Amino acid sequence: MLYISRWKMLAILATTLIICSFAIPNFFPQSVVDSWPKWAQRHIVLGLDLQGGSHILLEVDSNAVRQEKVNALRDDVRRVIRENKLSPANVTVKGNSVEVRIREGADTKLAYQKLQELSQPLGGLLQATGQRSVDVVDVGNGVFRLTVTEPALLERIRQSVDQSIQIIERRVNELGTVEPSIQRQGVDRILVQVPGLQDPQRLKELLGKTAKLTFRMVDMTTTPEQALQGRVPPDSELLYGSASENKQPYVIEKQVVVSGEDLVDAQPGFDQRTSEPIVSFRFNSNGARRFAQATQENVGRPFAIVLDNEVISAPVIREPIIGGSGQISGNFTVQSANDLAILLRAGALPAPLTIIEERTVGAGLGQDSIDKGIRAAWIGSLAVIIFMFATYGLFGLFANIAVAINVAMIFGILSLLNATLTLPGIAGIVLTVGIAVDSNVLIYERIREEVRAGRSALNAIDAGFQRALATILDSNITTFIAAAVLFYIGTGPVRGFAVTLGIGILTTVFTAFTFTRLLVALWVRWFRPRTVPI
Numbered sequence: 001m002l003y004i005s006r007w008k009m010l011a012i013l014a015t016t017l018i019i020c021s022f023a024i025p026n027f028f029p030q031s032v033v034d035s036w037p038k039w040a041q042r043h044i045v046l047g048l049d050l051q052g053g054s055h056i057l058l059e060v061d062s063n064a065v066r067q068e069k070v071n072a073l074r075d076d077v078r079r080v081i082r083e084n085k086l087s088p089a090n091v092t093v094k095g096n097s098v099e100v101r102i103r104e105g106a107d108t109k110l111a112y113q114k115l116q117e118l119s120q121p122l123g124g125l126l127q128a129t130g131q132r133s134v135d136v137v138d139v140g141n142g143v144f145r146l147t148v149t150e151p152a153l154l155e156r157i158r159q160s161v162d163q164s165i166q167i168i169e170r171r172v173n174e175l176g177t178v179e180p181s182i183q184r185q186g187v188d189r190i191l192v193q194v195p196g197l198q199d200p201q202r203l204k205e206l207l208g209k210t211a212k213l214t215f216r217m218v219d220m221t222t223t224p225e226q227a228l229q230g231r232v233p234p235d236s237e238l239l240y241g242s243a244s245e246n247k248q249p250y251v252i253e254k255q256v257v258v259s260g261e262d263l264v265d266a267q268p269g270f271d272q273r274t275s276e277p278i279v280s281f282r283f284n285s286n287g288a289r290r291f292a293q294a295t296q297e298n299v300g301r302p303f304a305i306v307l308d309n310e311v312i313s314a315p316v317i318r319e320p321i322i323g324g325s326g327q328i329s330g331n332f333t334v335q336s337a338n339d340l341a342i343l344l345r346a347g348a349l350p351a352p353l354t355i356i357e358e359r360t361v362g363a364g365l366g367q368d369s370i371d372k373g374i375r376a377a378w379i380g381s382l383a384v385i386i387f388m389f390a391t392y393g394l395f396g397l398f399a400n401i402a403v404a405i406n407v408a409m410i411f412g413i414l415s416l417l418n419a420t421l422t423l424p425g426i427a428g429i430v431l432t433v434g435i436a437v438d439s440n441v442l443i444y445e446r447i448r449e450e451v452r453a454g455r456s457a458l459n460a461i462d463a464g465f466q467r468a469l470a471t472i473l474d475s476n477i478t479t480f481i482a483a484a485v486l487f488y489i490g491t492g493p494v495r496g497f498a499v500t501l502g503i504g505i506l507t508t509v510f511t512a513f514t515f516t517r518l519l520v521a522l523w524v525r526w527f528r529p530r531t532v533p534i
Contacts, residue, residue, distance in 0.1 A: 004521050012514050016405060023411035043415045046195060047422030047496065048181070053195040054203050057357035058168075060160050060188045062153070065351045066096060069148045069156055073118070073134065074098045077146060080114045096153075102142040112138055115146060122151055157188050160350045165190060170346040171206050181420070183491050190353070195420065200360050202339070210308050210352050211343040213260030215291065217253045218302040218314055224249040239304075241311045250311050252304050257294040262287025266344035268337040271329060277337035279328045281344065288324025296320040307340075373426050380430065384437055392444050393533045395520070399440035402516040406436045409507040410500065424497035432504025435479065439512040443468040444534055457532045458524065465517055472512060480505045 004012075025033045025043040033041050048055060070093055077098050081089045090101040102111050119134040133152040137145045165182055172180045172194060181193040197203060219236040227238045228249060235255065241248040265282045283291055294303070295317050304314040305328050313329055332340070384403070388396035410429055414421060447464030455463065483505065486498035523529075 004518060009518060012518050015510075016409065016515060019412040019416075020405065020408040021412065022415045023408055026411060026415060042418050044411065045418060045420045047420045047425070047493075048193045048195045049423050049493075050421065051195050052360075053193065054197045054200040055357075055359040056192045056200070056203060056207065056355055057185065058164075058190045058192065058207060058353040059356050060157055060164065060190075061352040061354055062157055062188060065157050065160055066148070066153055068351070069153060070096060070098065073146060073148060076118050077115065080118065081111075084110060084114050086111050097145050097147040099139075099143060099145050102144070104142065106142070108138075108142055111142075112136070112144060115144055118146065122155055154187065157351075161188060161190060163350045164353060167347050167349055168192060168207060171342055172203070174342040174346065175203070175206070189356075200358060202335075204355060204358065206339060206342065207353060208355060209343055210349045211260070211346070212308055212348040213263070213344060214256045214306045215258045215294075216256055216304050216306055217294070217298060218304050219251040219253050220301060222251055224251055227251045239306065239309055239311050241314075242307075248311075250304060250314055252306065252311065257303065258283065258287045258291045260344060260348055262290070263344055266341045268334070268341045269327075271327070276329060277332040277334050279332070279337050279341050279344070280325065281328065282325040285324070288322075291324065291326075292320060292322040296322070307343075373423065377426075377430065381433070384433065388437065388440070394523075395440075395444055395447075395532075395534050398516055398519045398523075399437065399444070401519065402440065402511045403433060403436045405515055406504070406507050406511040407433065409511070410504050413503050413507070414500070419499060420496065421500075422493050422496040424493040425500040428497045428500030429504060431501060432508060435476070435504065436508040436511065439468075439472045439476075439508055440516060442472055443512065443516070447532060447534055451532050451534070457529050460532055461520060461524065465513070465520075469513065473509070476505050476509055 022042065025036070025041060033043065074091060074093055077091055077100050080086075081091070081100065081102075086102055086106050089103055089106075092099050100111075100115070102108055116136045119132045119136055122131045122133060131151040132149060135147045135149055137147070139145050161184055165184065168190065169180070169182050172182065172192065175194070175197065180195070181191070183191045185191045192203070192207065194203060219233060222231060222233060222236075224238070227236075232238050232251065236251050236253050239250050239252050241250065262283050263281055264284045267280050269278055269280050270276065271278045299317050299319060302314045302316045305312045315329075328340070385400045388399045390396070392399065407429065410432065419425075443464055446468045447460050450460035450463045450467075451457075453460075480502055483498045483502040487495050487502065490498060
């Protein structure tokens with residue numbers, strides 16, 4: 001086992017050197033690393049607890065989700081009544097329920113049967129739970145009550161959280177930050193941590209907007225003054241302009257001409273005539289067709305650009321816009337135009353999000369943690385080096401070199417993965433150092449046993465490595481399984497701990513049975529010892 005061929009030796013040294021070299025960028029300033037080739041710029045990203053940043057906890061507005069479900073149910077009820085010629089019928093919303101009163105003489109059995117079809121099993125065919133999306137009750141006298149069930153509401157909230165996480169990730173990535181952490185917390189909450197971002201206000205503004213964009217016509221049949229007195233047409237609503245529009249009231253038609261879902265791109269820019277910041281946008285083919293038709297039919301009328309029920313601007317249509325693109329102007333600053341473009345590109349949130357906790361972690365706290373971590377690592381490493389050298393002599397030196405290589409390989413792999421390092425991650429590395437030292441102790445104790453049994457130096461060393469192999473593999477495999485379970489089930493810092501521990505286990509096995517063995521084999525080949533200095 002001590003014989004290692006030349007090509008195996010070169011392979012071990014090359015593998016060790018290549019992996020360790022990926023850790024080099026961590027020792028240079030970012031300005032220097034930026035001048036290197038792209039493949040050489042990968043490095044470890046410090047987490048929120050080490051370099052500071054923004055921490056925001058968001059909660060999905062369950063009332064808005066509930067209202068959306070009830071409104072969708074009301075629309076479905078109206079469709080069923082219309083398709084089955086049961087109208088006229090009175091459809092009203094009462095809390096979580098929709099009540100429908102069928103006209104006298106209508107087929108109530110048919111109505112009950114068709115309304116029951118609106119109740120779908122939750123979870124689909126493959127994950128059916130036996131629960132239904134809607135409870136349908138025949139109250140009597142032609143009145144039916146349809147109620148959205150709580151399981152259906154929870155399912156919709158879970159779906160809203162999943163969709164929101166994807167949209168938030170796109171919005172945060174547009175800020176140019178590195179390795180943001182966006183995780184689900186419970187059923188209806190989302191935790192957003194952005195390391196290095198010291199402007200939480202801008203992050204709040206980006207995440208706090210639903211960004212539902214609609215293009216609608218301004219209702220010219222009444223004036224805002226009449227609407228303020230309560231005389232709003234049934235197909236219109238009273239909305240107010242943004243702060244840049246001085247909160248001016250507008251009467252806006254409810255019918256949406258084009259929605260933000262038809263946008264394919266939005267970019268900040270400057271108006272060529274006024275040099276003011278604007279946001280230019282481009283529709284898909286469906287949106288472009290509908291926008292062209294609306295502008296052709298309404299030349300001379302103002303149309304409103306509405307974002308989250310707030311009128312951004314209401315320009316007058318001077319001529320048909322048939323190119324499928326346009327621009328939004330609204331007394332923007334450069335940053336607000338850029339932020340609006342980010343929101344439109346990322347898409348609208350399925351439900352409003354409420355900020356229930358926000359913290360800014362200062363860089364001073366992170367630096368303090370780093371200093372303490374470095375101090376603890378130096379003290380612990382020095383103690384281990386002294387112990388191993390005092391206990392095993394020359395073989396202790398081999399073990400110390402192997403442990404140092406082990407740590408360098410962990411940093412190299414983390415850099416290659418562009419991983420985020422947090423305090424729990426540092427704990428995982430420190431634990432790995434202990435496991436690596438323990439592996440060498442097991443090998444050396446086996447060698448001592450063989451020496452006591454009267455074997456020659458070469459046979460004792462060879463047998464020590466062979467007999468320790470099974471024990472070390474069993475120990476590291478079980479620890480690796482625990483790390484894998486932690487990574488699969490855990491979130492945030494727990495995952496960071498699991499990642500560094502798992503990588504450390506792999507590098508420990510490599511250094512204990514290849515690098516340490518290589519050092520011992522080279523020593524045996526060069527010095528031909530008759531005794532083992534252990």
